[in-house]
Amino acid sequence: MNLPILSILIFFPMLGVVLITMLSRENQWVIKWTTLVVAVLEFIFSLPIWFRFNSDTAAMQFVERLNWFPSYGISYHIGIDGISLLLVLLTTFLTPICVMACWKDIQDKVKEFMICLLFLETGMIGVFCALDLFLFYIFWEVMLIPMYLLIGVWGAPARRIYAAVKFFLFTMFGSLLMLVAILVLYFYHHKVTGVYTFDLLKIYGLQIPFQMQFWMFLAFALAFAIKVPMFPFHTWLPDAHTEAPTVGSVMLAAVLLKMGTYGFIRFNMPLFPEAAWYFVPLFSVLAIIGIIYGALVCMMQLDLKRLIAFSSVSHLGFVMLGLFTYNMAGVQGGIIQMINHGLSTGALFLIVGIIYERRHTRLIAEFGGLSTPMPIYAAIFMVVALSSIGLPGLNGFVGEFLILLGAFKVNKIYAILAASGVIFAACYMLWMFQRVMFGVVTNEKNRNLPDLSMREIAYLAPLILFIVWIGVYPNTFLDKTKASTANFVAQMERAKAPKVALVDVIKGDIR
């Protein structure tokens, strides 16, 4: 049996979109159930790629290749390796959870909301599967539209439009420069080999002069660094996260940010390896600044969602630090940390969404002593908060430990500085937890808050399961990525950066 399984994964949600457009707007219940069924089916369809995935090879698997626009060298070329496998599964895993999470939250314009959500899923899976630069760019841009609508239409009333437009323009800015770089790469490939192609696997083999790698790396890196977001391009993130509806924040944190880190490991580093070595100090330092700065800013936040948003900046700093080590431990840690951040931060946003639904405020000062009326909630929140901090036995520890291990091999100072981020994380997270959950109930409005409903437990439970699973036995997941990571590390080992002064690069006289 040879089903085009990735194409099915990419376009099945679109089928759901078509189905939902035909449903009557009045019938919210039917629309929600249809979306849930589509999302769950999508998850079930995605399971075979996990079980049939061959973890011994670094080659792309489940490859499909169709000529889309042959005279321009554009093909519909998709496939996954160990790195994208986990991200695709994370996407299909989180979408049904999101549908369940917005069951009560979204009462207005349900039909359009569900359309956006499924459309977004198509875009995200497409980004992780695309092996053609043109195709990748299309998915990369297309998924902006539903996310922009999710923030702008269903976001918190006060600043949603500002946040949505800022999100859109920031991302566009980076990706447009990337488009120019893609074009330069495309014509350079033609100049060298005489073949017009956007096929990533073919372009991998290209030898690019350092001077060109330098600028191309920067152009690609800008697009991805904005998406990650790395310090100092992170300013869109707190706004977008804070103003988005709960589900929007979850998707944004869990999957969209990963597109940036994924972009680095899939495109930036293998395409321009020499430049990638050259930029290790710069990007490591930016990552560390991100880790520490994000954590420090978290401590000062009054708004729960904003706090979690800044914690993302800190966590993604870890991921970037890990990827830029170019050794097995660091890169694997980076990859697993992408998944961890998706699970933990996704769960944190859901948890904050739950009390927001009950109280319609996210200010820390409004809460206090919530563990008395909501014991189950308190327990789950505790687990997730600890996983975010990186407590051994939970998923965050595995990722951060590997990353620090990898960083230590490269530069001890990096590792030491980054490790302080873990301590800060404990500070802001536990302090927040203490202020919100412990003590006596100070605000009368909080006294009779209902504890979690069955629906809420149902969608948080799978997240907790994986948080513990990765924490206790990460090898299930690390094994899948091992071959691809090893291949990536070997690839990077082959190309070391030439010793050149920045001035010469800019002036262009390197020979």
Added chain:
Amino acid sequence: MTISIPSITLSNIGPLLTLTVAGLLLLLMDALTPKGKKGYFPYLSLIALVIAAVQTTMLWNRSGTDFARMIYVDNFAFFFYLIFLLATGLTILISIKYLEDYHRNLEEYYTLLIFATIGMMLMAAGGHLILIFLGLEILSIAIYILAGLFREDVKSNEAALKYLILGAFSSAFLLFGMAMLYGATGSLFLDDLAQAIKAGVGTNPLLLFGMGLLIVGFGFKVSSVPFHMWTPDVYEGAPTSVTAFMSVGTKAAAFAALVRIFFLVFPEIKMEWNMLLWGLAVATMTLGNVVAIAQTNIKRMLAYSSIAHAGYLLVALVAANQLGAISFLYYLVAYTLMNLGAFAIVILVARKKDDYINIYDYCGLGFQYPALAAAMSVFMFALAGIPPTAGFVGKFYVFSAAVEAGYIWLAIIGVMNSLISVFYYLRITVLMYMRPAEADLGPVTMTPAISSAVLVTAAGVLAIGVFPGPLYELALNSVKIFVGL
């Protein structure tokens, strides 16, 4: 003295003949048909356009010249014929209801549109500078009248007068430029001009001066900066359907002539005009996009957006390679579809007396009229160049051409301009989906004609955006005539 009668194949100008006959017939029937029974006129014109389109496709792949080298018979011309016919057809579809609301559903309107189309076709096919000029005048005179169609409306009058005066001014520049070229080479045939330049009159100041004046003359018509001053006022004042027609038709026609002249006659002296056009392209894109941000009248916003798009098209011209020529044709098709589509929505929302042409009138449209707003979003995203629409592929080609020709900075300036444009196109979707309705819009009536125009343009924008291949091949086929590239 012997007078030789050149051999003429009438079928080579079949589409033009059909339209001429149709135009004259409409005038005649106008006189003979009693008032109130003229509702079928637009449909009659549509039939004529369809026949002309069929004739054009039957001519496809013919090559050479006819009428003593006055007319080019080649795929480049035919490609433009099809663009013009498409633009005119869509314009007719969006006009009917609008003009009826104003009690201005006059028969001359359709005749003039058809004559304007003939003028545009002559510009695309002309092999002699005078013929190109004649085409331009046929087009322009029709548009002067159309712009002033609402003769009780002050703004419409202003638009017509402004366009007339500035148009005449630009025509003079064009003619003067042609005279210079004649002075430099002794001929007005494009072939002869090309030969003469190859033979080495390239640095002749007369020739360069003439070329500069041509750029000025055509610059007016395509509304490139700094010759764009008339555009916002005329676009705002003219009846919306005429604005729609002008924004795509006139621009496409002027570009057709400009491209043919520059790629056929002047490729040898590319160095002389490239930098000039580089500057024009950057200025045009940037000014159009930046000023569009400040507009609150949607017609003015689209006017500035059309200036910006002229800038993108100039980028393709600067690249001056085969891909540039292809991207040109592709972009014009994409632009025709998305701009006419956007204007169709503007007409639908504005309705009688242009009551709702402020962008804030679009508040809340998204959930009141989901289909209408979805179509408008498609057009806005396409104009902004966001995939998977034709607008994206068009820009992708244009910037590819620039990169291929080595103009990387131009491509970077171009994409940054797209970023600016995203802001104001996105604002329309913000208003439609994210703001509550400010005032009651009342019912929007969709007639079958305008609905089909919206449907065709929206479907077209998405179709050639997702499957750009066939149109690319067609365009490639059409630009083979430019051997110098």
